[in-house]
Amino acid sequence: MHSFGYRANALVTFAVTILALMCGMASLSDNFNSPSPSAHVQLRISNSLTPFTHLSVLNINWFQKQPKANDEVSMTLNISADLQSLFTWNTKQVFVFLAAEYETPKNSLNQISLWDGIIPNKEHAKFWIHTSNKYRFIDQGSNLRGKEYNLTMHWHVMPKTGKMLADKIVMPGYRLPEEYR
């Protein structure tokens, strides 16, 4: 009972248990943080709503049998947000993204990610950014003319260890132009 093997085994088991407990407590401490984030988006439709030939023509990795014309919008966005209250000592980064959400006859919900960013620390969490959409806003069809949509800012608080938290702010009331430009 006093050999090196037994002592090493007991020590390692104890160390691992304590480490696991510490990770659990670190994760639990995040529950004491009550975040109060805010966001605001202004946008301007730039060169938009042009029907274009399906992506199969542009990228030889995809093999499509028929060319389709899908609506696409390009827009310039002013995004400002204050996500500083989301950060705790156990936060590794906050992943934030802006999605356009709308309804079509074929799909009860379409969510298109327009822009995303990684906030590495609290200092960068209050930001204002002027950008065109990072990812293409393409519909599965031709449903975008005059379409009413919401812009939702989502964020994921990714911890150093433990449970992740995700939430969002919905900003309704945006509308796309009636005509292609």
Place this chain on the structure above:
Amino acid sequence: MDWVSDTVKSIQLRQTLTQFVTLGMVLSSALIMWKGLMCVTGSESPVVVVISGSMEPGFRRGDILFLHMSKDPIRAGEIVVFNIDVHERHDIEETYILTKGDNNDVDDRVMYNRGQRWLQQHHIMGRAVGILPYVGWATIIMTEKPIVKYIVIGALGLLVLTIKE
């Protein structure tokens, strides 16, 4: 047949048999815990190791992810683990999903099957709900350098069979 009853009664044989039974119990308990975890989380792989760097700096190589799967439809922004080899067709109401790694410049379409432009709900193995950093390196080392795996398993097997309680 005296020698048979003598052998069975011998302490030496009983100790060896006990050790084999103990080993079997340990392995069964591990299997029960794993299957139980699969039930509770609803995912076929409830704990996964991050192997690529495609989600850095959020998830690094060697981190362990805890997955959870429910029948709720996948929504934008969820961090998911997917498997493109799954080919079930239960749902009539389908979800079309496009994924992209945080650290990649382009979306994951190059990884999907040929001609496949969207993932469906049945390709998703689970949503990442929790993370434990660094612990997965043991699995990565054993997968990429199999010699380590054989050494560890051999040593463990020897230990279990030779230690006398």
